[in-house]
Amino acid sequence: MTDFVPQVAYLRLCAPTGAAPADVVYPLPLTREVRLGRDPDCQIVVDSAAYSGVSRFHACIEATPDRVGWQLRDLESTNGTYLNGRLLHQAERLRAGDRLSLGQRGPQFVFELRPVQSADDASITDARLIPTVSSDLQAEADLLDPPEDAGLADEGITVSQLFPILSTGTDLLQRAYLVPGIITVSFVVLLFIAVGNPPVFNVTLATYLAIAAYYVVYQLCGKPKPLWWLLGAALMMVVLLLSPVLNLFIYVFQDLLPGDIPTRFSGNLLVLLGQMFIGAGLMEELLKAIPVLVACAVGLALRSPWRERLGVWEPLDGILLGTASAVGFTLLETLGQYVPSVIQNVNMQGGIGLGEVSGLQILIARVLGSIAGHIAYSGYLGYFIGLSMLKPAHRWRTLGTGYLTASVLHALWNVCGILNLSALAIVGSVSYAFLMAAILKARKLSPTRRENFATQLRRRG
Numbered sequence: 001m002t003d004f005v006p007q008v009a010y011l012r013l014c015a016p017t018g019a020a021p022a023d024v025v026y027p028l029p030l031t032r033e034v035r036l037g038r039d040p041d042c043q044i045v046v047d048s049a050a051y052s053g054v055s056r057f058h059a060c061i062e063a064t065p066d067r068v069g070w071q072l073r074d075l076e077s078t079n080g081t082y083l084n085g086r087l088l089h090q091a092e093r094l095r096a097g098d099r100l101s102l103g104q105r106g107p108q109f110v111f112e113l114r115p116v117q118s119a120d121d122a123s124i125t126d127a128r129l130i131p132t133v134s135s136d137l138q139a140e141a142d143l144l145d146p147p148e149d150a151g152l153a154d155e156g157i158t159v160s161q162l163f164p165i166l167s168t169g170t171d172l173l174q175r176a177y178l179v180p181g182i183i184t185v186s187f188v189v190l191l192f193i194a195v196g197n198p199p200v201f202n203v204t205l206a207t208y209l210a211i212a213a214y215y216v217v218y219q220l221c222g223k224p225k226p227l228w229w230l231l232g233a234a235l236m237m238v239v240l241l242l243s244p245v246l247n248l249f250i251y252v253f254q255d256l257l258p259g260d261i262p263t264r265f266s267g268n269l270l271v272l273l274g275q276m277f278i279g280a281g282l283m284e285e286l287l288k289a290i291p292v293l294v295a296c297a298v299g300l301a302l303r304s305p306w307r308e309r310l311g312v313w314e315p316l317d318g319i320l321l322g323t324a325s326a327v328g329f330t331l332l333e334t335l336g337q338y339v340p341s342v343i344q345n346v347n348m349q350g351g352i353g354l355g356e357v358s359g360l361q362i363l364i365a366r367v368l369g370s371i372a373g374h375i376a377y378s379g380y381l382g383y384f385i386g387l388s389m390l391k392p393a394h395r396w397r398t399l400g401t402g403y404l405t406a407s408v409l410h411a412l413w414n415v416c417g418i419l420n421l422s423a424l425a426i427v428g429s430v431s432y433a434f435l436m437a438a439i440l441k442a443r444k445l446s447p448t449r450r451e452n453f454a455t456q457l458r459r460r461g
Contacts, residue, residue: 222454322382
């Protein structure tokens with residue numbers, strides 16, 4: 001029986017294609033686990049800007065139970081951990097030359113072993129920590145996004161160095177947020193043009209703020225959806241509000257049912273909450289869900305690939321269309337009801353000229369706050385509509401849960417608006433958290449998860 005030979009283990013970072021050979025290595029101690037991920041607490045920190053799909057705590061390397069080797073274990077990461085091209089389902093022992101990858105297209109490392117040759121090597125196997133902030137990390141960042149060779153100090157400067165825009169290529173579109181920047185500049189110009197014309201200025205500003213709020217949701221969802229279809233959902237909501245459909249909803253929920261919305265507190269909290277739940281929560285959330293339900297029907301009637309592009313087949317579809325519908329609702333409600341009402345009330349009190357200022361203030365607050373208001377409620381309900389399509393066996397329980405939850409959140413917001421404006425911060429934060437949780441869960445449930453641009457591993461360069 002041969003004696004056990006102490007060995008030192010290393011992880012060697014593989015260089016991206018076309019880069020210089022990697023010389024960044026990480027020693028692996030036997031005395032503690034080594035976590036890999038984008039969280040600063042990990043021992044091997046991956047640049048989240050370079051590989052946005054790497055989880056905060058993606059995988060770990062630890063000693064085997066017999067304490068004479070190392071094993072790789074996935075930490076329930078979003079995109080999985082791969083060992084020699086195979087998806088890791090349970091802890092597996094590592095052997096020299098094994099290649100591990102954080103996701104299919106994420107950063108790759110090679111596991112290396114060599115015998116202990118010095119006291120320094122022995123200290124590595126015993127207790128040395130892998131540094132999380134060191135020159136090694138800078139070297140790692142250079143490998144993840146290799147720097148352009150600037151040449152020697154005495155060499156001439158190139159045209160691309162003088163005019164970076166000539167050499168950035170597709171990076172300018174994909175990584176520099178060029179399109180959002182151009183949209184912002186365009187709206188700034190439109191706002192300058194609209195100065196002195198309050199109605200046009202208000203519409204322009206509200207539209208930009210609504211686009212910005214929706215852009216956050218769209219980027220977090222990470223599923224491409226035709227922009228014209230999302231715009232159509234918002235416009236359908238506007239048409240519904242301007243049509244007799246709104247009067248029908250008001251008649252059912254506020255006249256037939258006890259949902260008449262009060263403007264001040266009558267002294268009975270339960271009555272106020274019930275009125276807001278029926279007249280605002282149930283009514284408005286069902287109204288905003290109509291475009292999502294129409295999209296469900298359209299998807300069922302079409303054939304591939306349009307049924308997948310336009311229909312609602314998973315929670316992400318429901319969230320995207322539900323929040324788009326909420327944008328249309330918010331814009332029309334704000335510009336058509338709240339802003340004119342505030343302007344009129346202030347002007348009637350003798351504040352000529354102050355009415356426009358007050359109207360602008362309420363506009364900014366309402367549209368910016370929509371991501372924790374109408375957008376949050378509708379997106380949350382949209383998640384459940386999509387979930388009901390993904391799991392039709394539990395459709396009615398799913399829809400009922402989402403509808404009631406969204407309506408309760410909506411009612412609480414309205415009640416706080418009457419009783420205590422400061423409490424809106426709590427309710428708004430809770431609503432926003434509900435929406436974000438729904439988006440995260442929807443991404444995990446998505447059948448198209450590997451194509452999701454919010455979680456997909458993207459390598460820079």
